Amino acid sequence: xxxxxxxxxxxxxxxxxxxxxxxxxxxxxxxxxxxxxxxxxxxxxxxxxxxxxxxxxxxxxxxxxxxxxxxxxxxxxxxxxxxxxxxxxxxxxxxxxxxxxxxxxxxxxxxxxxxxxxxxxxxxxxxxxxxxxxxxxxxxxxxxxxxxxxxxxxxxxxxxxxxxxxxxxxxxxxxxxxxxxxxxxxxxxxxxxxxxxxxxxxxxxxxxxxxxxxxxxxxxxxxxxxxxxxxxxxxxxxxxxxxxxxxxxxx
Ligand SMILES: N[C@@H](CCC(=O)N[C@@H](CS)C(=O)NCC(=O)O)C(=O)O
Numbered sequence: 243x244x245x246x247x248x249x250x251x252x253x254x255x256x257x258x259x260x261x262x263x264x265x266x267x268x269x270x271x272x273x274x275x276x277x278x279x280x281x282x283x284x285x286x287x288x289x290x291x292x293x294x295x296x297x298x299x300x301x302x303x304x305x306x307x308x309x310x311x312x313x314x315x316x317x318x319x320x321x322x323x324x325x326x327x328x329x330x331x332x333x334x335x336x337x338x339x340x341x342x343x344x345x346x347x348x349x350x351x352x353x354x355x356x357x358x359x360x361x362x363x364x365x366x367x368x369x370x371x372x373x374x375x376x377x378x379x380x381x382x383x384x385x386x387x388x389x390x391x392x393x394x395x396x397x398x399x400x401x402x403x404x405x406x407x408x409x410x411x412x413x414x415x416x417x418x419x420x421x422x423x424x425x426x427x428x429x430x431x432x433x434x435x436x437x438x439x440x441x442x443x444x445x446x447x448x449x450x451x452x453x454x455x456x457x458x459x460x461x462x463x464x465x466x467x468x469x470x471x472x473x474x475x476x477x478x479x480x481x482x483x484x485x486x487x488x489x490x491x492x493x
Contacts, residue, residue, distance in 0.1 A: 244269040244298040246288060250358065250482075251275070252350060252438035253308035254295040255475050259434045260312040262469035264319045276362045281377040292379045309339045312431045324434070326425045335425055338417075339435040346410050346439045352403035353446065355390050358482060363391035404446060410439055411454040418456035422463060429467070437464050441475050 245261065245268050247254030261268055273279045273294050281292045288296040289306035297305045297314075305311050316324045326332050366374065371391050378384045389395065395403070414436060417424045424432040440461050444451050451458050464470060 246271045246296040248294045255438040256308040257295045258473035262472035324431050335432045338432045342435050349403040349406040352395050360390045414457045415454050
């Protein structure tokens with residue numbers, strides 16, 4: 243398999259975590275998000291939404307959406323099992339993953355893009371910007387790129403985004419009442435889905451994490467898994483500095 247991904251992208255990190263948990267070898271193809279490689283015709287053929295990750299299967303077919311990719315991987319490589327056995331619990335797990343997609347990711351976007359993409363996009367001329375916006379397939383991301391290039395998120399917007407992201411903590415705190423992982427004794431795709439967000443919360447608001455003791459303990463366990471090191475969830479600031487940001491690219 244071949245994974246097109248961003249090193250700092252939360253959705254990509256999920257898939258790297260899942261591939262590592264499954265022990266699946268793959269070719270890694272980093273996509274430069276600041277250079278908008280995700281909007282090229284070749285990439286759009288793999289993922290019409292123009293976002294990372296995209297997985298190319300051994301038979302040449304493509305798959306996008308991190309949650310869907312992880313479920314697919316759990317089906318084709320059943321061990322170790324990464325979903326609850328009970329269908330109801332599996333459905334609840336999917337709703338949790340969907341919640342992170344809909345509520346956590348858009349808020350993290352505001353924070354991460356301000357750091358990684360805004361310094362680059364602000365430099366583009368009006369003509370370059372217009373040409374780049376025209377290649378973006380969804381109105382939602384066209385708006386986000388326009389914002390980041392010409393009307394950076396305000397401090398108040400960033401504060402609100404962080405507050406909204408932190409709503410993940412009480413949600414997970416309640417789920418962890420029943421065991422070490424979000425769905426009890428088994429590590430699942432829910433834990434994988436949450437990991438990139440908690441990694442960023444640990445960097446952006448460490449005090450908030452400390453005041454959610456069950457999540458803080460979960461975070462220690464999550465980082466101790468061998469797959470965590472293999473998936474390379476590097477600290478955002480260190481990764482940006484090392485790559486000579488601005489321009490390092492990923493969300
Ligand atoms: N729901 C999608 C979200 C993917 C997504 O938003 N990817 C971001 C990085 S985390 C991206 O490619 N951003 C670049 C862009 O929007 O141009 C998934 O889970 O795969």
